[in-house]
Amino acid sequence: MIDHILSLLVAIPLLGALAVAAWPSPKTENFRIIALAALVLDLLVAILLYASFQNQNPGHQFSEVTDWITLPIGSLGVVSIDYAMAVDGISMPLVLLAVVVLLVGVVSSWNIVQKTRAYFALYLLLTGSVIGCFLAQDFFLFYLFFEFMLLPMYFLIGLWGGPRREYAALKFFIYTFFGSLLILIVMIGLYLSVIDPLETARAVGILGMDDAAHPDIIPQIQQWLIDGKIAPEQLIHTFRFAYLADPGNYIPGSLLSLTSQYSIADIPLRLLAFWFLFIGFAVKLPVVPVHTWLPDAHVEAPTPISVVLAGILLKIGGYGFIRIVDGFFPLEAQYSMIPLAIFGMISIVYGGFNALGQTDLKKMIAYSSVSHMGFVLLGIAAFTAEGINGAIYQMVSHGVLSAMLFLLTGVLYDRTHDRRIDHYRGLIGVMPHYTIITGIAFFASLGLPGFSGFVGELFTLMGAFQSNSLPVWIPAVSTLGIVLAAAYFLWTYQRMFFGAFWYKNHQSQVLTDLTIREKGMLFPLVLLTILLGILPGILFNISGPTVQGWLEGLR
Numbered sequence: 001m002i003d004h005i006l007s008l009l010v011a012i013p014l015l016g017a018l019a020v021a022a023w024p025s026p027k028t029e030n031f032r033i034i035a036l037a038a039l040v041l042d043l044l045v046a047i048l049l050y051a052s053f054q055n056q057n058p059g060h061q062f063s064e065v066t067d068w069i070t071l072p073i074g075s076l077g078v079v080s081i082d083y084a085m086a087v088d089g090i091s092m093p094l095v096l097l098a099v100v101v102l103l104v105g106v107v108s109s110w111n112i113v114q115k116t117r118a119y120f121a122l123y124l125l126l127t128g129s130v131i132g133c134f135l136a137q138d139f140f141l142f143y144l145f146f147e148f149m150l151l152p153m154y155f156l157i158g159l160w161g162g163p164r165r166e167y168a169a170l171k172f173f174i175y176t177f178f179g180s181l182l183i184l185i186v187m188i189g190l191y192l193s194v195i196d197p198l199e200t201a202r203a204v205g206i207l208g209m210d211d212a213a214h215p216d217i218i219p220q221i222q223q224w225l226i227d228g229k230i231a232p233e234q235l236i237h238t239f240r241f242a243y244l245a246d247p248g249n250y251i252p253g254s255l256l257s258l259t260s261q262y263s264i265a266d267i268p269l270r271l272l273a274f275w276f277l278f279i280g281f282a283v284k285l286p287v288v289p290v291h292t293w294l295p296d297a298h299v300e301a302p303t304p305i306s307v308v309l310a311g312i313l314l315k316i317g318g319y320g321f322i323r324i325v326d327g328f329f330p331l332e333a334q335y336s337m338i339p340l341a342i343f344g345m346i347s348i349v350y351g352g353f354n355a356l357g358q359t360d361l362k363k364m365i366a367y368s369s370v371s372h373m374g375f376v377l378l379g380i381a382a383f384t385a386e387g388i389n390g391a392i393y394q395m396v397s398h399g400v401l402s403a404m405l406f407l408l409t410g411v412l413y414d415r416t417h418d419r420r421i422d423h424y425r426g427l428i429g430v431m432p433h434y435t436i437i438t439g440i441a442f443f444a445s446l447g448l449p450g451f452s453g454f455v456g457e458l459f460t461l462m463g464a465f466q467s468n469s470l471p472v473w474i475p476a477v478s479t480l481g482i483v484l485a486a487a488y489f490l491w492t493y494q495r496m497f498f499g500a501f502w503y504k505n506h507q508s509q510v511l512t513d514l515t516i517r518e519k520g521m522l523f524p525l526v527l528l529t530i531l532l533g534i535l536p537g538i539l540f541n542i543s544g545p546t547v548q549g550w551l552e553g554l555r
Contacts (some may be wrong), residue, residue, distance in 0.1 A: 004060055007048055007097070008301035010132045012042045013102075017124035020117060028116045034119040039103040039127070046099040047285075049532045053092055055541045058549035059243075060086035060137065068141075075517050076183035078203070078236045080196050084137040087133040089546025090322060091134045092541050094315055095394055097399045098134060100528070101129045101311035104403055107521050109304040111414065112160065119160060126152035126308070128210070138326075139187050146183070146521040149313065150176055153305070159302040165203035167294075168300035179283035182276040186256075187239070188288045189273055190328065193254035196238035197221040197350040203234045222248035242306070258331075271310050277325045280452050285317030285373050298366035303410030306362070310369050310402035315395045318376045322388065322550075326380065331385070337469045340381035345478045352484030356491075361412070361419045364488060365405045365440030368445065371481050372398045372453075378478055379460030382470060387463020388547045392455030393539055397444075397532060401453060408434070411518055415511055418504070421492055426501035431513045435497050437522050442489040444529045452532035457482060 002008060009180055013529035054061060062085075069081040085097060105123070108205030112119050132145035150173060158169030197218045201207035204224075209218055209534050213216050220276070224516060225248075235251065243249045250257040255269055262269040283290045294314075298306050333340070351371030364545040372394065379391030411434060428435040444451035447458075464475035514522070532538060 002045070002048065003091070004064055005045060006064055006087060006135050009042060009045055009099075010085075010128050012045065013038050013124040013127035013131070015044040017121045020124060022422035023117070024312070026117070028113065032106075035106050035109070035124055036103075039099070039106045042127070042131075043099050043103055049087070050092070053087070053542065055089070055346075056128045056545055058089065058545040060088050060544060063137070064089055065137075068138075072233075072396070074222075078199075078204070078233075080192075080199055080238050081140045081519045082138050082234045082238070082240055083141060084240055085135045085177055086137045087135060089543040090392060090550070091243065092542050093318070093396050094319055095131060096135045097396050098127075098130050098312050099313070100524075101399055102308060103401050104407070104521050105304040105308045105311075107517065108307060108407055108410065109302075110517060111304070112304070115159065122152040122156055123304075123482040124318070126156070130308075130312055130316070132383075134319060137241045139190065139241065139244060140242075141239075142324075143180075143184065143187055144487070147180055149316075150180070153309070153313070156305045157297060157301045160302045160305070163300075163521055164296070165300045167298040171293045172297045173281070175283050175290065179280040179290075181280075183280035186273045186276050186507075189255045189269075190244050191237050191239055191252055192239055193256040193260075194244050194249050195221075195225065195251060196236045196240060197241055199236035199238070200225075200230065200234065203236055203408075204230055216372060223333065223513040226252060228252075239295040241323070241327070242531075248308075271332050271335070271446055274325065274329040274336065278321075278336075279321035281325060282343070283317070285314055285377065286316075286321065286370065287343050287368065287374070287377060288350045289369050291347070291351075294308035294370060295363050298369075298406075299360065300363050303406060304414065306406040306410070307403045309368070310406060314369065314373055315399055317492075318373070318380070318391060318395050321377070321380050322391070326383075334469070336469070337381050337383060338471070338474070341378055341464065341470050341474045344374045344379075345370065345474050347377065348478045349423070349484070350375075352481045352488070356484055356488040358488075359421055361421050361492070362406070362409050364421070364492065365409060366404065368405075368485065368488070369402055371400070372402075372445075373487065374481065375457050375460045375478070378475065379463050381461040382460070382467040383551070384463040384467050385544070385547055385551060386459050387464060388464050388551065389540055389543050390459025390461075392543045392547070393452075393474055393532075393536065394460055396539060397452035397456040397529070400525050400528050401445045402439060404437070404522060404529070405445065407521055408441060409436050412512065416505065420504075421495060423504040424496045425503070426497070426499045427511070428497045429501045430511050433514045433519070437514070438497070439493060439524055440529070442493050442534070443448055446485040446489045447473060450530070450533050452529045455533060455536045515545070 020034050066083045068083040071079040129145045129148040136142035154169050201217050201221050247258050288292050350369050351367050355364045355367035376391045376394050379387035410532045444453045447454045463474050526543045
């Protein structure tokens, strides 16, 4: 096994970005090849990681922990920030998805001809940041990667997007930056409230600097913390996920301790912090009503960036809900299950109705993403093994399917510069291969059995129906999203592909079928959605043990 394999996954694209920026030759092909080589190498490392992953181990694997920043701050104790990375059954599927979709995005970027050095450098910087989010086990490190994504995405949309790219990029940045600020506020509050029990044990002298920790150390320090036996200046504060999730590490009477008496407008501070985190990640998912940046960003973004945005970046919102929102505030999450599920239900139905009313193919797919991500929130809100596993599965499935859908839209747009659904008819006659793959993507996205979309939606709904805390009407109404998906996908397919061939600008544009490069991007995604639909155990065997252990730890 390669040492520091997780760091390697992040470092390869970052080094690739540096190589693109510093490469002496101005030839466009050099930048494309560097970016492609970096993503292919990252895929090989990810495959090696998957091959070495122990499915039945519910804990973190391949952990890398190094002291990064240690800063005494007087009476408030000591700041301790670690470079901490690990992977488990929740993050492993998303890491694999990220590498696959980002590689497809590089291949689809082959048509980028303007400012190629800047484009591929920013793309690789975005790649390293996205993968880092799924691997980070320190809140500060996670937030660093989370924020780093904003800048590349802002420029990738704002410089290479459509006619209203400046507006779309600014809207994306403002929405996401506002959500990030809310997350930052809670992160600081958690830091002020939580200690690292092992480092604190070393600070008070009951554990030597080089001594290995034994099982009794942490309970002893936690008891000392309760009894007030540790001086404030000896407390070592931390951002580590593992310690933030353990109520025993919270300083009694601190801002966000379980016994905190702090409140704002009669709202307990812990509940307020929970909703701050929820809003921060809801913007990224996105959840109605903080979703309005997504259709604009998709419509104006170039095709490869739409692929990455829908296929990967939205999933960081779902991952944040599981790992951070529910992981650090489980009691508040269970207390808020019904409103969370209602937000998911509204996103499913509202996104579906909006998709049904669109005439722009790209905007229709964008609203379908809002609807499908609503299933993720519904599964997470259920707080059942079926619901959480279904939410993870739905994120992976939607990542594959949305990448296919935006690539297919890009194929048509590259030929005609037209995305109007009512401007096409009878495409099956001139683009048969394109028609077949579009049919697979549409039927998989509407939840047809045998494809990955069916499995994800089925398990999120099963989890919601089985939850003892959710009223039955919430998942019942949510099933309307499946009906709406069938309506807008089948209606679009019928209008664009069947009947006599007609295209509004057919006299000035020639429609041709898929090229070899386009087939090379789409065929692997087709195989993935079929494979995941037929053999769902491929993902459930990875996520199941971790989700079960995670739920038991929260109860």
